[in-house]
Amino acid sequence: KGRFCCFSKDPLEDATSWSESIEKLLACKAGQQAFQEFLRSEYSEENILFWQACEDYKKIKNIPEMVSAANRIYSEFVQVEAPRQINIDCGTRANITKCISEPTLESFNKAQKQIYSLMTRDCYPRFLKSEIYQSILEKTGSS
Structure with missing residues (x-):
């Protein structure tokens, strides 16, 4: 699960599936990059950067690394x-602030979750209509 297009020869082959769900879009590196480019054009790139930082954070295995990553985020x-x-x-925000000196993986x-739902409700539908996404679809010849 979660590896839709990363193994295909051309990541853009799967660009059509990005419109099925934000999960499919974010499961793919090329999808994340396209979405990030779109968010940058809307001055809301921090949303996906934060989401990606959280995904990486949850994979950390040792406490010192976790503490420094938590503080960076x-x-x-x-x-x-x-x-x-x-x-x-x-x-x-206040809860994170309160616990930042002793962070956990949670x-x-x-x-x-809040940022994810913001992206899902707000940014993702606009991304699907955007020139950025439409031009990727044209490249794949599937529009």
């Missing part, structure tokens, strides 16, 4: 005035 995306501050509710789960 926190200072880049979560804290107020962060350079790429994400749009999460203040309760979630520390960012709630924030990640």
Whole structure:
């Protein structure tokens, strides 16, 4: 599961499946890159960067690495005035802030879910209509 197009010869062959669900889009490196490019054009690139950072974070196996990654994610995306501050509710932000000195692998789960649903509801439908996605489909000859 989660390896839709990464093994095909040409990752764009699978671009048509990206319109089926945001899961299929994000399961694929090429899909993530296209979506990121679209979000950059909308000045909301922090959403996918945060989501990717959380995905990587959850794979960390040792505490020191986890602590330093958690602090990096926190200072880049979560804290107020962060350079790429994400749009999460203040309760979630406060909870992360409270526990950042002793992070767990679940520390960012709630924030990640909020950003994921924001991308799903808001950014993803616009991505499917975007020139970026349409031009990828044209390249694959499947539009």
